[in-house]
Amino acid sequence: MMDDTISAIATALGVGSIGVIRVSGPDSLAIVRRFFAGREQPGRENARKLLYGHILDGKGQVVDEVLAVYMPGPHSYTGEDVCEIQCHGGREALQEILRLTFQAGARPAEPGEFTKRAFLNGRLDLAEAESVMDIINARSRQALAAANRGHEGGLSRQVKALRKTLRDLVVQLEACIDYPEDDIEEVTYDRTVSTLEEGKKAVETLVRRGTAGRILREGLRTAIVGRPNVGKSSLLNSLLQADRAIVSNIPGTTRDIIEEQMTIGGIPLVLTDTAGLRDTSDLVEKIGVERSRAALEDAQLALVVLDGSQPLDPEDRQLLESLRDRKKLILVNKADLPLALDVEGLRKTYGEKDVLVLSVKEGKGLEQVEQWLRDFVYGEGSDSESSSMTQNARQQNLLEKALQSLEDALAGARQHLPYDCLTIDLTQALHDLGEITGEDVPDEIIDEIFAQFCVGK
Numbered sequence: 157m158m159d160d161t162i163s164a165i166a167t168a169l170g171v172g173s174i175g176v177i178r179v180s181g182p183d184s185l186a187i188v189r190r191f192f193a194g195r196e197q198p199g200r201e202n203a204r205k206l207l208y209g210h211i212l213d214g215k216g217q218v219v220d221e222v223l224a225v226y227m228p229g230p231h232s233y234t235g236e237d238v239c240e241i242q243c244h245g246g247r248e249a250l251q252e253i254l255r256l257t258f259q260a261g262a263r264p265a266e267p268g269e270f271t272k273r274a275f276l277n278g279r280l281d282l283a284e285a286e287s288v289m290d291i292i293n294a295r296s297r298q299a300l301a302a303a304n305r306g307h308e309g310g311l312s313r314q315v316k317a318l319r320k321t322l323r324d325l326v327v328q329l330e331a332c333i334d335y336p337e338d339d340i341e342e343v344t345y346d347r348t349v350s351t352l353e354e355g356k357k358a359v360e361t362l363v364r365r366g367t368a369g370r371i372l373r374e375g376l377r378t379a380i381v382g383r384p385n386v387g388k389s390s391l392l393n394s395l396l397q398a399d400r401a402i403v404s405n406i407p408g409t410t411r412d413i414i415e416e417q418m419t420i421g422g423i424p425l426v427l428t429d430t431a432g433l434r435d436t437s438d439l440v441e442k443i444g445v446e447r448s449r450a451a452l453e454d455a456q457l458a459l460v461v462l463d464g465s466q467p468l469d470p471e472d473r474q475l476l477e478s479l480r481d482r483k484k485l486i487l488v489n490k491a492d493l494p495l496a497l498d499v500e501g502l503r504k505t506y507g508e509k510d511v512l513v514l515s516v517k518e519g520k521g522l523e524q525v526e527q528w529l530r531d532f533v534y535g536e537g538s539d540s541e542s543s544s545m546t547q548n549a550r551q552q553n554l555l556e557k558a559l560q561s562l563e564d565a566l567a568g569a570r571q572h573l574p575y576d577c578l579t580i581d582l583t584q585a586l587h588d589l590g591e592i593t594g595e596d597v598p599d600e601i602i603d604e605i606f607a608q609f610c611v612g613k
């Protein structure tokens with residue numbers, strides 16, 4: 157338990173109808189009682205009850221009409237004694253009451269300090285505490301749901317369960333190092349392999365959910381690319397359901413990149429329409445083509461549009477070749493015209509599922525694009541609700557590191573490497589996973605994490 161008492165404005169700065177000042181620590185009750193006047197003073201007997209009263213300044217002048225509540229530790233947000241005052245929103249009342257709390261002995265809370273105390277008092281683990289920030293920053297219903305799953309300990313629970321499995325495995329392997337018995341070696345390796353396979357699968361699922369969560373938060377950066385005149389801008393307009401980009405039958409119509417945000421099938425996209433890729437001597441078009449390539453570089457997903465009424469062009473081939481290792485969806489457009497492009501051949505080369513035939517002009521096939529996007533983000537056959545979880549870069553990074561160690565251990569177990577080689581990788585994985593929930597984290601990292609929070613949280 158901390159021995160000092162902190163105080164801060166908990167609500168947004170600016171004019172609002174109500175504002176909240178939160179005081180947490182051993183003296184919070186005594187501090188608030190110094191300047192709160194009402195029929196009842198807050199105390200044990202009326203704990204967690206909202207009390208009506210006024211805030212009086214040093215001269216006995218009324219500062220504001222308020223409601224106050226006392227929440228004795230450990231049953232409070234921070235786990236400490238907490239007192240809150242609900243006053244009128246707006247700068248003056250809030251600032252004045254905050255000043256009174258300082259005068260009475262509280263000190264200004266640092267960013268994230270309330271939540272840090274909740275963490276240090278064991279009310280939240282690190283991953284849960286971090287998701288508090290994601291809840292505050294959520295910008296869509298799905299993002300909020302994903303953050304709430306983190307807050308309820310979704311990630312923590314799974315990480316803890318996995319760590320227990322791995323710890324048990326290390327214990328078993330260590331016992332075998334000390335008492336080698338050749339006849340059980342085979343069994344030990346088989347069991348280790350199957351435990352590690354399961355562990356690897358679990359971490360892979362978490363990584364995928366984290367990626368989905370990030371897309372929900374930030375949007376999937378998607379670039380529409382292809383030769384001139386294949387229907388890229390028409391596709392943008394049609395997905396956006398607005399006449400945003402100029403469409404014409406003149407190749408080279410789009411010259412600059414156009415970026416739009418939209419939600420398709422519940423997936424937020426940051427979609428860019430680009431200038432048709434071709435060699436050109438036109439200076440402005442050339443710059444546009446360069447920008448298109450840069451947008452493509454930056455994109456997480458490429459929608460490659462082809463004109464289905466013409467055979468595959470060398471420039472199409474070149475583009476597809478340059479995107480060999482990239483995530484892409486190939487869209488064969490203009491299906492309302494006679495098909496001249498070898499769709500089956502494309503499917504053989506680039507994957508059955510990743511080539512769709514559509515007609516933007518007739519609005520046909522766009523729903524397949526929606527479904528494809530959902531599968532891309534959530535994984536095929538998964539339902540969106542449970543398939544995303546907010547994981548921040550720190551957590552995602554640690555999961556990826558743990559995954560690597562598990563893969564190393566798995567490869568080692570398959571080759572029957574000595575047990576102590578396996579336990580080295582396992583110990584590393586245990587450490588990385590422990591950093592996620594905060595069981596195995598240096599103080600500096602804890603401080604750094606909470607410093608990113610806002611004051612009052």
Ligand SMILES: Nc1nc2c(c(=O)[nH]1)N(C=O)[C@@H](CNc1ccc(C(=O)N[C@@H](CCC(=O)O)C(=O)O)cc1)CN2
Pocket residue numbers: 176227230231232233240
């Ligand atoms: N006024 C106010 N509103 C708020 C918060 C707050 O601190 N103050 N919160 C802060 O972010 C969020 C709510 N989070 C909270 C989490 C736990 C407890 C708490 O007192 N828990 C006790 C009692 C639970 C119960 O009655 O069942 C406990 O867990 O022991 C309070 C708020 C959002 N709204």
Ligand SMILES: Nc1nc2c(ncn2[C@@H]2O[C@H](COP(=O)(O)OP(=O)(O)OP(=O)(O)O)[C@@H](O)[C@H]2O)c(=O)[nH]1
Pocket residue numbers: 382383384385386387388389390391402403404405406407408409410411430431432433489490491492493514515516517518
């Ligand atoms: N028949 C047919 N024509 C289409 C379809 N989609 C787009 N077009 C036409 O193709 C022409 C080019 O469309 P745009 O959307 O401007 O093509 P773009 O790929 O953006 O072209 P640039 O900006 O020049 O690179 C226009 O005349 C569109 O009306 C389609 O599904 N079927």
Ligand SMILES: [Mg+2]
Pocket residue numbers: 388389390401402403409410429430431432
């Ligand atoms: Mg265009």
